[in-house]
Amino acid sequence: MLHTKSESDITSLAPSSPPRSPKRPEYFVQSPSRDSHDGDKSSSMHATPNFNSPMESPSHPSFGRHSRNSSASRFSGIFRSSSGRKGNRKRNDKGWPECNVILEEGNYDEFDDDKAFTRRCQALMGVCGFIVLFTVFCLIIWGAARPYKPEVSVKSLLVSNLYVGSGADFTGVPTKMLNVNGSLRISVYNPATFYGIHVSSTPVNLVYSDVVVATGQLKKYFQGRKSSQIKVVHVEGTKVPLYGAGSNLVVSSNAVQVPLTLEFEIRTRGDVVGKLVRTKRRRWISCSLIIDSTSNKPIKFKKDSCTYS
16 A cells, blocks of 8 residues: 655655754964065964864865975975976985085195195204204314314434435436434324324425435324323335435535434314214424434424424
8 A cells, every 4th residue: 555655754755964063153273374484474364164074174185185285385495496496306215305515616635735735844844953953063062172182292203224325326327325214203192071083194204405315104093082192103214315415415434414304294083973073183293303323312302393383
């Protein structure tokens, strides 16, 4: 049996809409606009209605996505270039936009070169300073050693043989011949208190009228500081031709007196600071004497008998 639907039933069967709650008052949310990031302090006011259901919400999906979009827009504004372009920016592996890094021009090696040059200059200055100080020290030592002059004196000459006779030289020219044999005693004193000396001499000559009739040599030796030594030098001359100078010799009853001159130079060298600082002295000695063939006594020299220069 069919039942007819009443108007009340039809009305009750109609699609019912959800009951709408009374409309609540709207509230406002103030958020900083894009202009605020650019330095503008103005703000905009937006009315945000309160919806009870998703159907009454605005066309955008949800508040969360809106917040992400707004935050992304804000952060993207930070990396925006000065020209205002937003897109087409390169991003790294993590998705962050790449920023242009300003590279400083210039080579940092030049600073290392400057440091190396400074070190070399300092080392060179140190070496130069050491050389200057050492040179000054050596000059002071050299100046202190200058006053210490070795003292040389001729003590005596003993002639053991003197003979004058007639003969001929190696070419057969007849002339007078002279033989001399003797010993010379020389005293050397070193007054230096902080260094020794090396003593040597030129050939020791007995000269008769510019003719060397006898010669000898002082052997080189070392003498300590503040000390005195007497050295003996053997002088000898055998069959020395006198030529024209022999005409002045007078020989009587195998006795003869021959005037001679003793000449030589004493050389001393003191090593004050090794081979770096040395003191050198030279003394030329000249003594006049007369040798008598009949006398066996040594000839003693006084201070005024010789010339020291």
